Every structure is written in C-alpha cells, then in structure tokens.
Amino acid sequence: MIDKNDLTIGESVFFPIRGKGAKGSIVRKNKRTVTVLDTTNSRVYRVPYSLLFKDITFSRRPLTFENSELLTEEELRDLADELKKEYRYVFKTFNSEQTKLLESVKIKWSKRSTYRRGGYYLKSSKGQLKNEISISSTFKNTPKEVIKLVLFHELLHIKHLNHSKEFRSLEESFTNFEKVDEIMGKILVEYRIRRMKNLT
Known part of the structure; x- marks a missing residue:
C-alpha cells in the first residue's frame, strides 16, 4: 500500500477501474482514497491507496498467483458452461x-x-452473425475466478451490448465481485506498465 505522504498533487499514477488499467494524475489526497483525473477520458475517480501503482516503484517481477491456471480453449468453454449453471437465475432473464x-x-x-479490456463480444461483422467471445491473452496463467469474471462479463454482453446500469447490476451479482474485479484490474494495470517499460 502506498503511503499518502509519498504522493504529490499532479503526480502520475496507474490504477484499475472497472476492469481496465488506467493512468491518471492526482488531484486531491483524502484520508483513505486519492482523487485521480483519468488522462484518457478526463473522468475523475476516487481510488483507494491500496490500488495505486507508482511507475518509479514498479517491480520487474510480474504478478504471480498460487492458483493460476493455463486453460485451453475447450476448458474456457467448459468454464462458460459452469457459469451458465451457477448463474442460471441471471441468464433466465435472456429472451x-x-x-x-x-x-x-x-x-x-x-x-x-x-x-x-479483458475481452470482447462480437455479435456480427459486415452483416454476418459472428457470436464470438475473445478473452485477452493477458489473463493466461491467472486465477480461474478472474477468468470466470471476464467470461461472465462478456456473456452478459449477449443481452446488454453496452455497460448500462442493468448490466452493472447483473455483473456485480458475481460471487466476490469486488475482490475478483480488483485482482483483474491489478493484472491489467501491471501489464500496461510492463509494456511501457518494454518488459513484456
């Protein structure tokens, strides 16, 4: 966790937000959070100190997880089937x-x-039905629960093509959503920094 005394107003930091790796500058320091201006979309976020990354303190060693798994595409499909059963009350709302x-x-x-982003759902292309989900290779060798959340997110896009309030409400029904979403965000932030430092 970064000590707030180590941060200055205007300093650049990296942080995860809604499953994305974002970069911004510090606008205000609060007791438990920092107000950060996202330099990409000019939005302002309040981010806990525990989720901030400083470029100058970034380690060359990538994040590792004891329960990481390298899933085949067949296993990805099996995971999707598990989700359909586990969250059948969500998918019953589909027409x-x-x-x-x-x-x-x-x-x-x-x-x-x-x-x-962790993945994307492509319904159609050039007038032809595609109905495909692609999961970013960033999540290979990461915990299964993280991959499940990415998959769950993309499966929901079959019903909701954008991130509406209803979409977010359904997404947050995922078990331990906040904890898993935080891990997912950290993975994306780390990958962004590693790429900037040519460590990938």
Whole structure:
C-alpha cells in the first residue's frame, strides 16, 4: 500500500477501474482514497491507496498467483458452461433469441494481450452473425475466478451490448465481485506498465 505522504498533487499514477488499467494524475489526497483525473477520458475517480501503482516503484517481477491456471480453449468453454449453471437465475432473464446466442457462442483466447479490456463480444461483422467471445491473452496463467469474471462479463454482453446500469447490476451479482474485479484490474494495470517499460 502506498503511503499518502509519498504522493504529490499532479503526480502520475496507474490504477484499475472497472476492469481496465488506467493512468491518471492526482488531484486531491483524502484520508483513505486519492482523487485521480483519468488522462484518457478526463473522468475523475476516487481510488483507494491500496490500488495505486507508482511507475518509479514498479517491480520487474510480474504478478504471480498460487492458483493460476493455463486453460485451453475447450476448458474456457467448459468454464462458460459452469457459469451458465451457477448463474442460471441471471441468464433466465435472456429472451429466446439471446438464449440461442448464449448456447451457441464461440469462445477463444485472443492472440493479443491488452490492458484496456479483458475481452470482447462480437455479435456480427459486415452483416454476418459472428457470436464470438475473445478473452485477452493477458489473463493466461491467472486465477480461474478472474477468468470466470471476464467470461461472465462478456456473456452478459449477449443481452446488454453496452455497460448500462442493468448490466452493472447483473455483473456485480458475481460471487466476490469486488475482490475478483480488483485482482483483474491489478493484472491489467501491471501489464500496461510492463509494456511501457518494454518488459513484456
């Protein structure tokens, strides 16, 4: 955890927000949080000190997890099936067309590693149905619960193409959402810093 006395107004920091690795500058220091201006979208966030990363103190050793798993694409699909059963009360809200897409969706690892998002759902392209979920390779060798949250997020996009209030409400029904989302955000922030430092 960064001590607030080590931070100055205007200093650049990295932080996870809604599953993304963001960069911003400190606007105000509070007792438990820091007010940060996101330099990408000019939005202001209140971020706990525990979620801040300072570029100058970043370690060359990547984050490691004892319960990390390297899943095959078949195992990714099995994980999606687990989610459909575990959160069937969520997926029961899908209409018949959305349910058909849910049952036939293709799931794969993306060839690219990213820090802006954990994955994406592509319903169609150039007028043709795709119905595909790609999970960022950034999440290979990370805890299964993190991968499950990324998958859950993308499966919800079959019903909600944008991040509406209803989407966020459903997403936050994921077990231990805040804890897992925090880990996911840290992974993305770390990848962003490592890429900037040419450590990837």
